[in-house]
Amino acid sequence: MIPQRNFQFFQGNSLSDLFAQDIGDQRCALLLNYPATASWAAYPNTQQYFLQDGSGEATKVSFDKICQKEPWKNLAVLGNTLAGVVITQPPNLLLQYWREHFGHDTHLERMDCATYLDDLNKSDRVEQVVTLFPFDHLLPEKHAVHPDVHYRLLSKATLAELGVSCPNYKTYQLDQVKLDQIQLPQQFPYLIKTSHGLSGEGTYIIRNQSDLNYCQEELNKYLKINLLKTIIVSEFVKDEIHNYCVQFYVNKQGDITLIGVTQQLVSSAGSYLGGLIDYTDDLSPFSEMIAAVGQYAHQQGYFGVIGFDVLEDKNRQFYAIDANFRINGSTPLCLQRHQLLKQNKAIAKYSSDYRMNGTLDSILAALKTHLERKDLLILSALEKVKYGKIYTEIYGIVAGETLQEMQQIEQTLHTKGLQLTS
Numbered sequence: 001m002i003p004q005r006n007f008q009f010f011q012g013n014s015l016s017d018l019f020a021q022d023i024g025d026q027r028c029a030l031l032l033n034y035p036a037t038a039s040w041a042a043y044p045n046t047q048q049y050f051l052q053d054g055s056g057e058a059t060k061v062s063f064d065k066i067c068q069k070e071p072w073k074n075l076a077v078l079g080n081t082l083a084g085v086v087i088t089q090p091p092n093l094l095l096q097y098w099r100e101h102f103g104h105d106t107h108l109e110r111m112d113c114a115t116y117l118d119d120l121n122k123s124d125r126v127e128q129v130v131t132l133f134p135f136d137h138l139l140p141e142k143h144a145v146h147p148d149v150h151y152r153l154l155s156k157a158t159l160a161e162l163g164v165s166c167p168n169y170k171t172y173q174l175d176q177v178k179l180d181q182i183q184l185p186q187q188f189p190y191l192i193k194t195s196h197g198l199s200g201e202g203t204y205i206i207r208n209q210s211d212l213n214y215c216q217e218e219l220n221k222y223l224k225i226n227l228l229k230t231i232i233v234s235e236f237v238k239d240e241i242h243n244y245c246v247q248f249y250v251n252k253q254g255d256i257t258l259i260g261v262t263q264q265l266v267s268s269a270g271s272y273l274g275g276l277i278d279y280t281d282d283l284s285p286f287s288e289m290i291a292a293v294g295q296y297a298h299q300q301g302y303f304g305v306i307g308f309d310v311l312e313d314k315n316r317q318f319y320a321i322d323a324n325f326r327i328n329g330s331t332p333l334c335l336q337r338h339q340l341l342k343q344n345k346a347i348a349k350y351s352s353d354y355r356m357n358g359t360l361d362s363i364l365a366a367l368k369t370h371l372e373r374k375d376l377l378i379l380s381a382l383e384k385v386k387y388g389k390i391y392t393e394i395y396g397i398v399a400g401e402t403l404q405e406m407q408q409i410e411q412t413l414h415t416k417g418l419q420l421t422s
């Protein structure tokens with residue numbers, strides 16, 4: 001057993017501050033988008049580092065999510081020393097808002113979406129690239145973490161190697177065993193997971209035969225398009241009372257810095273909806289798990305952000321159910337710790353499903369008072385048009401002194417037009 005350690009909280013508020021300890025004077029950049037396998041992708045990840053981002057063209061994770069909304073959310077908290085590679089630039093109004101409210105002049109490396117990986121491979125300005133996921137078409141030596149190492153760490157089949165308590169599971173290589181030959185649990189519920197699902201894709205909660213039939217149809221679709229090699233069949237953690245995401249940074253020397261812990265908001269189907277945080281929480285209940293995961297990551301040659309998902313059952317037992325060796329969905333929420341505590345706001349909620357009618361300009365005007373008080377922080381905003389009417393999809397953080405106040409603020413924002421679509 002690894003002894004508990006007195007880890008310290010990160011004192012900055014940007015990704016640049018986090019990575020500074022490892023990057024130094026190197027010309028590094030953060031590639032803000034994930035790879036994709038859809039037909040619109042100029043560089044589809046279909047050769048080596050497979051990911052499951054939709055079993056058919058109609059269900060693929062969309063361009064606007066992968067290349068706009070998600071990257072912009074991390075760009076908001078990037079800081080000004082680490083360059084951010086973007087293939088679709090956020091609106092100037094959003095950049096200005098970030099500058100005023102997060103205090104950073106973001107360093108953008110704007111690249112053409114049709115040529116960006118070739119450009120990075122040839123670039124003298126960028127020596128190494130921090131990625132969320134390995135890219136087939138980015139040279140191995142350009143990845144800040146070797147892509148083979150990173151890909152293996154990101155596999156859901158690696159969970160049992162991390163040295164933490166996790167549900168029992170079995171791994172199946174689909175080039176060695178056929179789907180219909182796999183011995184499945186005799187009793188529901190259980191889970192079937194693909195090895196590298198993106199944004200909740202590829203995780204199937206099997207509660208009945210209908211769920212199983214759907215799952216098998218999806219897996220067969222992935223097999224048909226040659227995007228799946230490995231699946232995991234896992235037991236289901238019963239009597240869950242909490243769902244956490246524990247986040248920290250491990251540097252190249254193996255030292256650990258705490259980022260935060262959120263309670264995850266998920267749909268009944270297991271899709272990620274956001275996170276809730278109490279900035280006064282300490283992470284000591286997770287110290288042994290943090291030490292074990294951090295030590296394993298360091299031994300493999302990884303450095304960077306790590307977030308592992310933990311379920312707590314009614315007996316107060318912790319079970320790690322996933323480990324994400326990358327910047328996580330709620331990392332920007334965690335990074336607001338010091339800024340919001342200065343405003344006496346200890347409780348905050350992040351959601352990727354806010355929407356408000358009107359342009360970003362009109363929204364910034366309508367919510368001006370709330371934005372100035374840090375009741376609402378906008379991480380990402382994308383204008384869209386439906387039936388001739390403009391609306392804006394928002395990734396945002398709502399914060400208050402207590403949980404009750406935060407909920408009241410969210411309700412007030414709702415009366416002013418900020419809708420939660422999930």
